[in-house]
Amino acid sequence: MNFTDLLLMRQELLLVLLTVLVVIIDLSVEDKRKDLVIGFTLVLFTIITLVGFIPLREGSLFGGMYNSTTLLVNMKNILNIALLIVLLQSVKWMRNEVNRNKTSEYFILLFSTLIGMDFMISSGDFLMFYIGLELATIPATALAAFDKSRNTSAEAGIKFIFSSALSSGILLLGLSIIYGTTGSIYFNGVVSALSSNSLQLLGFIFFLTGMGFKISLVPFHFWTADVYEGSPVNITAYLSVVSKGAAVFVLTILLYKVFSNFKDTWETLLYILSIATMTIANLFAIRQNNLKRFMAFSSIAQAGFILLGIMGADKAGMTAVVYFMLIYVFTNLAAFGVISNIAHETGNETISSYNGLYRTNPLLSLTMMLALFSLAGIPPVAGFFGKFFLFTAAASKGYYVLVLIAVLNATISLYYYLRVIKAMFIDRNEVPVPYFRSDIITRISLIFCVLGVFFTGFFGFIYEYIFQLSMNL
């Protein structure tokens, strides 16, 4: 191994560097000029995001502990893009008087979780995977409690860390059983040693349970709504897109690469989990009035749809999942961008406070409408294509009944997405949200999301590119 091999880890290394730089800069500027930290970090992080797109050779490091392929690099790119949008959307919030002193903490925590996720995605053995997972989770709980003066935020942090610890424990138990029965923690070693041994199967089920917590599948979803509601809006956006995205990627990779011998088992399990997840989350989402809770259940339901793609169990399935996550990043962040913008401006977070929003803030309403249509899978926006390919992946394996249930669930989900659209466009309000001009950075982030929502679907070459990458999974 020589120095150039380390370039395989460029995204992680740059992020570590950036994290250290943020600390140094934060120490070296005076309190009055803390805004500099924000600008500086944004610029550097944008550069890192762009660097990720430079093509580089594939390879593995540390005796197979760390793998890098173009597909994995692009998964990290998707996460980078998502985090960049989240950062842009939280600038306004960071500039608040309350948060000025903790700007650098915010960045450091966010970047730490991202580093964890990157390592988790690239992991070649269960040790690296587990370290990455913990690194991604523990700072995230601190982020959930970021508004420490607010009770709900502190509560969210506590709930999050307890449920994370529990799920990590279960997952670790599963991993240790697998290690005990196969004698290896390396993925390559585990694959060949896995048989239909019932102890191994138990270990696998513990593993899946742990991951179910992270992706918030029903019945492991109970923490989600409270944590999403209590956290600051931008953190909710981050949890629902980046954390979930990383967990989905890792789950897909591990199921395909490591647990391919248990395919029959996990297909049955995912079948049940996805039906439960979609249906129950949809039923709960119908009754929500708080937008953050609403988006929490919506994102649980979306996770149910993603499972359909995973069940495609070949390159088409992988492609559908990655492609859907890319679209989901733009879509969900467009919705959260509007929600956070309005929340920061007026403090309103309920659906009923959006009544008559179109008459006062037409552009925000239109953005929200596009995002919701995309979440519901309505053409011509990208969500339609994303869902369509997930369904196609499941149908290619003959799961027509599951597809039918999923599409019917998509119809139910349309009902509650339309409720928000109804509030904005149809309902009248005595005191609607007053007109306000969004600041330039928020606007840039929203325009970016809207472009993504509009065009990722139409551009078939994006799907084809991911498909090419998934070939040599």
Place this chain on the structure above:
Amino acid sequence: MSILICFILIPVLTIIAILFTKDGRSARVVAASGMFVQLIMSVVLLCMYYAQRHAGNNSEMLFLSDHSWFPSLNIRFTMGVDGIAVSMIMLTSTVVFAGIFASWELEDLTREFFISLITLATGVFGFFISLDLFTMFLFYELAVIPMYLLIGIWGSGPKEYSAMKLTLMLMGGSALLLVGLLGVYFNSTLENGQHTFNLLQISQLQLPIEVQRYFFPFTFVGFGVLGALFPLHTWSPDGHASAPTAVSMLHAGVLMKLGGYGCFRVAMYLMPAAANEMAWIFIILTTVSVVYGAFGAIWQKDLKYINAYSSVSHCGLVIFALLMMNRTSMNGAIIQMISHGLMTALFFALIGMIYGRTHTRMINEMGGLMKIIPFLSVAYVIAGLASLGLPGLSGFVAEMTVFTGAFQHPDTFHRIATIIVTTSIVVTAVYILRVVGMMLLGPLKNEHYEHLKDARWYEKLSAGTLLVAIAGIGIAPLWLSNLITGSLGPYVSKLANTITGLTF
């Protein structure tokens, strides 16, 4: 790039142009000119189509163009039209054009209204020119979703309830449809091992009968929901009654035809054997639909509800005729689609105009309008006469062809169904004449109505366009009939190949 792409580009460009308008007045002018260009284009398309056919081009679809979209899944954007599609495009552009003028006076959020309306139209045009199941499905959903906003924002009465019911029922239908389409896709494998969404390619492959049995019901019912197939028609009366005028026109006139057209072009064309096996179930359902719709209309007092139930009845007749599966009845089904599209659009336009004057849609509150607003009243009578099938108007041609075709079946089941369906003509006459008698004739019931003004220029233009088309089909039906029959060949021969023992 064929001429067909214009039918998507023009609406899209119109929408973009509307975005740049300053106020509602200029928005409606832009919308009207865009849709006028579209109407011209569809006439041009018709002429080009005739020219090609006269030049001896006998291929099934003309103006084919094929673009790769998602190569790894073999999803392509394939366009092409035959005579049936051309006639549906003509219908759509006529109704949209008339619809723009029928909503000339709309005040509230005018730009948004026209954008949504033209988005809907884009979906419909796109659906009719597509030959690829994926793009068809995409355009189908694109046509459905603007309905929610159109009814919810600009509608009347229990508009939120109706809009939600309509959207969810139609989306539920499209859920079934999606399963059906995916089933067809994964069971049609080309020689190179790829699956295909292309209609023409799938029709070349014979889908195994088991596959057809599974997926025909999904596809047929999926489209059938939009075609108001009993008992999944309940969105239709509420939706139509709450929708603003132009939307009722477009929805009953064109969007419901997507259902019939899809049943015909996708479900029955690709899966004829299953269609033949299961036809009896759907024949019973459509028979109920036709008779129930007609009787339902008798009981209504609200003009829009009367027309909505009448639409259920007439659209039921379309699917009924398709299921009779012979050349004459299928021809009749297509003519009925076009005839009903024009007629019901005219009805809804006139109802909107009358409502704009009298501020009521209850027939028992009106009376003697013939003397005060003669143009609207006469137009209403003509539409009514077309609806009950008076010779010389389009309705007669359509129903005559349907019943002749249906009666060609020698067996008792088909005969009885046909006879039951034929009785709806009488019932139709009852409710049409009842409305005409109560609303237009007799003494004036309300003295406030004495000062009502007759149609303005844009209302005359809107109604006139549709009247000309209705009378045109009635007087010279062979033009339309030839256009359709010429394109029915592949369908009929495919049915004949699959099903033995049927006479064509």
